[in-house]
Amino acid sequence: MRLKRKDLLGIEDLTRDELELILSTAASFKEVSEREIKKVPTLRGKTVINLFYEPSTRTRTSFEIAAKRMSADAVNISVSTSSVVKGETLRDTARNLEAMRPDCIVVRHASSGTPHMLAGFVGCSVVNAGDGAHEHPSQALLDMLTVKEKKGTLAGLKIAIVGDIAHSRVARSNIYGFTKMGSEVTVAGPPTMLPAGIEKLGCKVTSNVEDALKGTDVIMMLRIQMERQSESFFPTVREYSRVYGLDETKLKRAKDDVIILHPGPINRGVEISSEVADGPYSLILDQVTNGVAVRMAIFYLLLGTAKEEQQIQAGKV
Amino acid sequence: MRLKRKDLLGIEDLTRDELELILSTAASFKEVSEREIKKVPTLRGKTVINLFYEPSTRTRTSFEIAAKRMSADAVNISVSTSSVVKGETLRDTARNLEAMRPDCIVVRHASSGTPHMLAGFVGCSVVNAGDGAHEHPSQALLDMLTVKEKKGTLAGLKIAIVGDIAHSRVARSNIYGFTKMGSEVTVAGPPTMLPAGIEKLGCKVTSNVEDALKGTDVIMMLRIQMERQSESFFPTVREYSRVYGLDETKLKRAKDDVIILHPGPINRGVEISSEVADGPYSLILDQVTNGVAVRMAIFYLLLGTAKEEQQIQAGKV
């Protein structure tokens, strides 16, 4: 099976079947990174360009490692050191890159919708590695994989997403993803960080984090952008931490077998206490490991050929 | 066949036979980038260092992709983040890199002649990826390949190169290249951008762009460095565009089957109108595609071994 689409731009676009296909494929690729020889020849001769308009070592490194473990060639372009500063339009950048015949462009950009525009400009695959406050689909997929591994299913689970919902592409992609898979999602945060109308995405909304945590199966804490404090979305870091941060006291409101996610990098003592981040319920590092597997699956499902598909099915890879 | 030279430093040095060898080799490698598996094992175990003292995402990416499609290992060094800032001389940098046994150093530098100096310091191959206002040979080769593909031959063609001739390594390399191949080259631009004595390279010179375009087979528009405006080489961007920019009106002076080139990135509405850049005569994106093929050919012709040559001739690659 392959994804019957050229691009992976957001979770909003994907069907439940597509989500399940990506998650099951990722689960099967996860084992590759545990081998002595962490590499399959599946995407040999494919070219992946990582086009990052915002710095993000973690995400870029994860995509780069995923590409290399699939035997693809990875080329990194970070835009601060790029000809794009010369004022070239996105369309021209896109079509010029396409003319070098990449198979996939992975793009991170501060403006919502950039990957979609890019995808319209080029014939090759485009993967959204985070666009503004819009979507970060590979992050949501790795979150879903992490929960599914632990809980067996996503259907019927209660998921609480806590923090700056308004500015979070991670929250948005996860709301789409988990609700499609049958989970019940509640978002919580300071009123200034809860965007109007977010409940239309199918989630519950509350500014009372203790309500959100009550009886929940999964807690996803979002990163507070410390540099946004001056915009006064919240009074002080200490105040934010006291009211909205996850510590062992608040954790008691959740189910006994709750699991805790965070997209990283964490601000210890701000949105999450060190005891909780490093405690037995935290799956923060599993998320990172699953990130590589999810990205291998995305590359495979977008770029793999029929021939390779047969080899995979025949267990030859 | 191989190039019987260690380095590719400029078009000025090359014979017509050498130009033809590179162009025909590039034409044969072009197909590799259109395959499902865009990779040949030809240069496996070779090391290519991209040493860029000026940022240039496009050119660096093109060389990097070309190296990887030939199965060479590519190592990028961009000098802003480099120990070269510690004040090391070019000679010491060169000899230190050489001591790591690369097979080829691709160098971009703001000073004319740097690649030639570098080539004198090292035993490995050196490829000039642009030096000051001097030469940019791989650009001229991809331009020639693009014209040859469309016109069948370069002999007898009329070529107009329009813009800031004085500061353009692209113009200079193309004047050398096209005149050697039997084309008739005319350069045009504001008098302040026409260097004294440029006609000694074998081209005609005019400050009347409409004269230059009259009956021409190929128009090559050069990029205006917007940041140079303060140096008052031209009064205003609007004025430059009106007099020297290529639009559909001026285009009518050329032959009916004219083709249009631009080294990119383009300034839309400055040296070229969007209608023309995106119109049916523009081969700007073909140039980018041909850039990868030309650079694969350059690596092959400089680094390939006799054994690999036989395999190529036997059709085994």
Place this chain on the structure above:
Amino acid sequence: MRLKRKDLLGIEDLTRDELELILSTAASFKEVSEREIKKVPTLRGKTVINLFYEPSTRTRTSFEIAAKRMSADAVNISVSTSSVVKGETLRDTARNLEAMRPDCIVVRHASSGTPHMLAGFVGCSVVNAGDGAHEHPSQALLDMLTVKEKKGTLAGLKIAIVGDIAHSRVARSNIYGFTKMGSEVTVAGPPTMLPAGIEKLGCKVTSNVEDALKGTDVIMMLRIQMERQSESFFPTVREYSRVYGLDETKLKRAKDDVIILHPGPINRGVEISSEVADGPYSLILDQVTNGVAVRMAIFYLLLGTAKEEQQIQAGKV
């Protein structure tokens, strides 16, 4: 044989047997870089992350080339463009990288002890590529290899290390290494650059460089950090050069078959004259070549598997 340790953090930790194992393995890998196809499949499917918190083109390039010649995948992270600036702790960075399942993290950091902390946080191998003024073990190993190649043995040799001993990780690693191998090490420099108690590492100390050079087999000149001059460790560059710089006059005090090392990049005319740096006793470029071989050996001895070991022993690689 493999190193029976997870990490290579410093020469201080290594036994003489371990030093000899690394040196003999490096000597055997040196030949790979002289082949037409400079690559062995030994570490295919291994992932090496170069995590550089200080820029160092030379060292990063050497590790990257070494990894690629062993067929490992190399991923570069330079921290100025990194999420680490977001305030993540070293422990979190380390454990997040580890979660992507690299086989080795090569780390350069301005603070002494960072590689050791990192090694404690992760299960994969860690290689110290220079930590503050503490150690730079791969540099000392390439220095030892260079001397051993020329002199046949290190035992009984007189080694003079001259310059800013106090701030030099290169000096420290070399003092440990050469004394373990039975050499007699003397360090020399201005009194302000000789750290109290350095003789406890087993070397002699003098502020009289001419004494240090007398009858010596090996001279290792250290780089003067020109930017430190304002801290007034020495009065003027000219004065430093006159008293402590190596020129042909001072060189006469050494043995007739003396060899000269420098970790690079050299300040010509400051700590070493051009005549001496480029003269017949200088092995500065051999050091760079040996650097790649030493790093290939380090990767092999830390990451190679039993199966690969057998192949090496059977001469099949």
